[in-house]
Amino acid sequence: MTATATSTLRVYADTAPERPILETGDGDRIAAELASIGVRFERWPVASTLAPGADQDAVIAAYRPQIDRLVEENGYQTVDVVRLERGAANAAEARAKFLDEHRHSDDEVRFFVEGRGAFYLHLNERVYQVVCVRGDLISVPAGTKHWFDMGPDPEFTAIRLFLTPDGWVGLFTGETIASTFPKLEN
Ligand SMILES: [Fe+2]
Structure with missing residues (x-):
């Protein structure tokens, strides 16, 4: 497992990547700050019965009540599970794919079953860096x-929910802001 065990929110002015104006690991605070910009963040109880490497059906079954709630509230049509194992041959390529600023025509809904990843949300002249770990749900x-x-050493299993099958295609803004902010390190 990746070492980091706690989700963290850092809020920056979008022109000042040197130092966050807010940093917190408190789940309620993270949820409140993100709710204020329309982003859902939740910590779900970890399904301790789920075996490492469990297949898609088992992962979805383990979190079925929470998934059903999101489907009910937001009308998601498709649910799947994406997994990247440590040391994967395509790790660098996978990392680079969404490392530049972009949008989607669909919500980006991710629940971290294992591992971690960092979302950087750019709005209201702020950048919200949300490091998500096991048990975290985020909906952008x-x-x-x-x-x-x-x-740099990616490892995660995530449940994804979609409104439309091809809504996750990245629409890149062409801005270089992402390269000015701290990357997710080990
Ligand atoms: Fe995205």
Whole structure:
């Protein structure tokens, strides 16, 4: 397992990546700050019965009540599970894919079953860096400018929910802001 065990929120002015104006690991505070910009963040109880490497059906079954609630509230049509194992041959390529600022026409909904990843949300002249770990749900609304860093040694299993099958295609803004902010490190 990756060492980091706690989710963290850092809020920056979008022109000042040197130092966050807010940093917190408190789950309620993270949820409140993100709710104020329309982003859902929740910590779900970890399904301790789930075996490492469990297949997609088992992962979805383990979190079925929470998934059903999101489907009920937001009308998601598709649920799947994406897994990247440590040492994967395509790790660098996978990391680079969403490392530049982009949007989607669909919500980006991720629940971290294992591992971690960092979302950077760019709105209201702020950048919200949310490091998500096992047990964290984040839902980035459609149209929100953001980027995602899975780190130099990526490892995660995540449940994804979609409104439309191809809504997750990245629409890149062409801005270079992502390269000015701290990357997710080990
Ligand atoms: Fe994205």
